[in-house]
Amino acid sequence: MDVPSRQAAVARIEQVLARELGTIHKDWGGRIPIALAYPNTYHLGMSNLGMHTIYSLFNRYPDFVCERVFYDSFGLSLESARGLMEFPVVAFSFSFEEDYQRAVEMLRLARIPLYAEERDETYPLLIAGGAAVTANPEPLAPFFDAFALGDGEALIPPLVELLRWGLTESRDALLRQLAALPGMYVPRFYGVEHGDDGLITSINPQPGVPYPVHRQYAPNLDGFPVASVIFTPDTEFGDMYLMEVERGCWRGCRFCLAGQIFRPFRARSLPTLLALARQGLMHRRRVGLVGSAVFDYPQLKELLAGLEGMGARVSTPSLRLDALTDDLLRVLKAGRSRTVTLAPEAGSLRLRRLLGKPFSDQVIYRAVEKVESYGFAELKLYFMLGLPEEGKADIQALACLAKQLRSLFSRLLVIQLTPFVPKAQTALERVPMASRTVLRERMDYLKVELGRAGMRVRAESPRWMEIQGLLARGDRRLAQALASLQGRSLSHWQRALASARIEPGFYLARERSPDEILPWDVVAGP
Numbered sequence: 001m002d003v004p005s006r007q008a009a010v011a012r013i014e015q016v017l018a019r020e021l022g023t024i025h026k027d028w029g030g031r032i033p034i035a036l037a038y039p040n041t042y043h044l045g046m047s048n049l050g051m052h053t054i055y056s057l058f059n060r061y062p063d064f065v066c067e068r069v070f071y072d073s074f075g076l077s078l079e080s081a082r083g084l085m086e087f088p089v090v091a092f093s094f095s096f097e098e099d100y101q102r103a104v105e106m107l108r109l110a111r112i113p114l115y116a117e118e119r120d121e122t123y124p125l126l127i128a129g130g131a132a133v134t135a136n137p138e139p140l141a142p143f144f145d146a147f148a149l150g151d152g153e154a155l156i157p158p159l160v161e162l163l164r165w166g167l168t169e170s171r172d173a174l175l176r177q178l179a180a181l182p183g184m185y186v187p188r189f190y191g192v193e194h195g196d197d198g199l200i201t202s203i204n205p206q207p208g209v210p211y212p213v214h215r216q217y218a219p220n221l222d223g224f225p226v227a228s229v230i231f232t233p234d235t236e237f238g239d240m241y242l243m244e245v246e247r248g249c250w251r252g253c254r255f256c257l258a259g260q261i262f263r264p265f266r267a268r269s270l271p272t273l274l275a276l277a278r279q280g281l282m283h284r285r286r287v288g289l290v291g292s293a294v295f296d297y298p299q300l301k302e303l304l305a306g307l308e309g310m311g312a313r314v315s316t317p318s319l320r321l322d323a324l325t326d327d328l329l330r331v332l333k334a335g336r337s338r339t340v341t342l343a344p345e346a347g348s349l350r351l352r353r354l355l356g357k358p359f360s361d362q363v364i365y366r367a368v369e370k371v372e373s374y375g376f377a378e379l380k381l382y383f384m385l386g387l388p389e390e391g392k393a394d395i396q397a398l399a400c401l402a403k404q405l406r407s408l409f410s411r412l413l414v415i416q417l418t419p420f421v422p423k424a425q426t427a428l429e430r431v432p433m434a435s436r437t438v439l440r441e442r443m444d445y446l447k448v449e450l451g452r453a454g455m456r457v458r459a460e461s462p463r464w465m466e467i468q469g470l471l472a473r474g475d476r477r478l479a480q481a482l483a484s485l486q487g488r489s490l491s492h493w494q495r496a497l498a499s500a501r502i503e504p505g506f507y508l509a510r511e512r513s514p515d516e517i518l519p520w521d522v523v524a525g526p
Contacts (some may be wrong), residue, residue: 003109009074010081016472017078019039022230024055025079026065034058034066035077035087035124039094039102042070047236048095049244049290050130050152052229057156064160075109084110088167089126092144094130095472098464100140104482107143108275114483116145116188119173129155132472134261136424136520139471139478141187145175149183149523150216150261151247153224158182170510173353179209184215190522192476198506198518200475212524215261221247222272225292231283240288240315241280241313241390245273247302249293255345255384258292265526270299274306286313287337295323296436300389305330318343318382321367323361329374331381340371343382351387351421356427361401368408378412381405384420385442386434399449406453414456419441421466423472424520430512436462463490469508470497475519477502 003009017023034057038045045051051068058066067087077081084090084106092103100374104114107126116126128140131147135146158181166174179186189206190211198380205211218224226244233239246267249259277287291477294316295318297303304327306409307314313335319328319342344364344413346352352359371379383398406413419439422428439462467490470478479502486492497504512518 003074006076006081008132009076010157013073013078013081013472016232016234018072020232021077021229022228022509024059024066024229026059028065031063031065032089032167032329033082033087034064035084035090036066037069037084037090037106039099039104039106039256040096041072042103043235043429045070046230046232046234048093049226049228049242050095052242052268053226054077054091054093054152054156056130057152057224058160061160062237063164063241069106071106075106084112084124086290089163090126091148092126092130093139094128094132096308097139098133098222099132099484100369100482101470101488103140104143104485112141119145119171125167125171125174127159128474130211130262131258134523135257135473136472137185137187137523138476138519139474139482141476142479143482145171145186145188146178147185147187147212149185150526151218153218154216154266155181155219176208179286185213185522186332189474192284200519203522212522214219214524217248217262217266217331217526218266221267221268223275223419225272225276227276227295228283236290238283240286240289242288243273243276243280243298243343244268245294246291249251251293251429255355255387255420255423257426260525265296267292269300270306271305274310277307277310279310281310281312286315288315290299292318295320295328301325301327304328307331308334313337313479317341319367321363324367324370326370329370333374333376337377338376339380340376341380341382342367342371343373344401345382345384346394347396347401348382348394351390351394354389355387355497361404364401364461365404365408368405372409375491376411378414380414380416382416382418384418385446386418386420386439387430388422388428390434395445399446401448402450402455403453406455412456413454414458415446417446417457419443419460419462419466421469421472425523426519427521429473429518430514430516431465431509433508435509437467438467456468466504466508467493470502470504473507473519504515 011484038051040524055066067079069077126144127146133147134149162177166177175186178184179189189209191208193202195201228242246264248265250265308331314331334501345357366387423433443459450457481496483504484499485496
């Protein structure tokens with residue numbers, strides 16, 4: 001990362017802040033400072049509702065001050081332009097495994113030793129949270145002092161109480177107190193043994209620390225309104241007020257990480273959501289509904305009617321195929337949404353059943369016909385490749401399905417192809433990932449077939465998805481590769497993996513037996 005002079009960095013930060021509304025500025029006097037670090041760009045970080053939530057939660061406490069640091073803020077916080085070393089606590093938020101390398105770069109820029117064992121009380125306490133590390137913290141375990149597993153609303157209050165006095169203690173004493181908090185995983189107190197074959201033979205917690213560590217959740221979301229706190233045009237959703245409708249999902253799709261780690265399903269009350277929307281509409285006319293299963297919200301019809309009555313324009317995430325009601329499509333159209341996104345996930349009913357999404361082709365046809373009838377300008381369809389038990393017949397079925405949908409939708413049809421990565425904590429966590437050769441062959445076939453039929457095809461790189469798979473399913477040995485990376489290209493990754501003596505196929509290509517100890521077994525549900 002090219003780092004400008006401090007003067008130039010501060011000037012850029014001031015330009016960013018000048019376009020924000022809702023920034024929280026606090027004097028540091030008598031307060032405990034926490035850096036909330038997002039290891040990606042400001043544009044992406046401020047599009048993440050979780051960042052707004054944690055920022056707001058910490059700043060609710062009068063004796064705490066929480067400031068944001070992004071990968072492209074050059075090691076400085078936005079609110080006071082202080083470096084990470086000036087904060088006694090640095091809390092990283094990880095939504096995606098690809099951000100692990102950027103976190104390493106941010107620590108290096110701040111001259112903070114990567115490995116937790118090399119840091120004492122003179123360095124910040126490093127905590128990590130977010131969906132990616134809640135599923136599997138182990139690739140980052142050697143770097144972080146603690147991992148906060150689960151909902152911030154449940155984790156932050158006891159953490160704040162501990163930090164009020166614990167920061168004056170020795171690092172070891174503080175970590176032992178942290179390990180006693182529900183949902184806090186402190187890796188140094190858990191030894192991991194491997195056999196000659198590379199498999200984990202045991203995970204050995206020290207006396208007095210829990211095993212496994214149970215993910216925490218907030219049972220009543222009404223006490224914690226989650227919505228946009230800072231408004232800026234410099235994000236993906238700059239014209240939108242985001243608010244979380246529900247959290248978790250009861251459907252149990254076998255591939256879905258979000259549906260697993262945010263369980264159980266919890267919904268906010270209709271009065272709470274309408275009150276949030278009224279606040280948001282003072283700043284933005286468009287309201288974005290956020291959640292793992294927005295279309296399972298029990299009062300969705302009433303919510304949409306209420307938003308429409310306020311004059312709000314409504315946006316939603318990817319729509320569930322069996323949830324396309326006329327009320328929903330009418331509200332989206334009235335809100336000037338141009339694009340509808342659907343996720344059939346697989347081309348054949350057989351594979352959709354395996355995934356836990358048993359929609360028939362006829363259900364998909366009817367959904368697309370509905371979208372067509374409302375005149376939306378664009379339809380996006382998401383499919384995964386390399387699914388368990390997938391064969392050539394399934395890929396041909398995908399091509400046939402997409403061509404039929406092309407005949408039903410007269411405007412821009414976009415097909416997104418993504419290699420399937422089996423994620424930790426899901427029902428498919430033990431299955432192998434399809435080889436790069438197989439993925440490329442199937443992707444190339446579909447690009448030609450669907451392109452000829454007039455569809456726009458977008459595809460994720462199989463090689464980069466392998467890196468995601470390594471970080472999603474890896475163990476502590478991956479930290480050595482992350483520490484040795486000298487750049488962000490695939491060739492840099494290959495050299496780093498070779499130097500750490502890591503064979504990708506060990507993590508990606510093999511079926512994991514039912515009795516194999518998994519790296520992420522240290523984490524359990526609530």
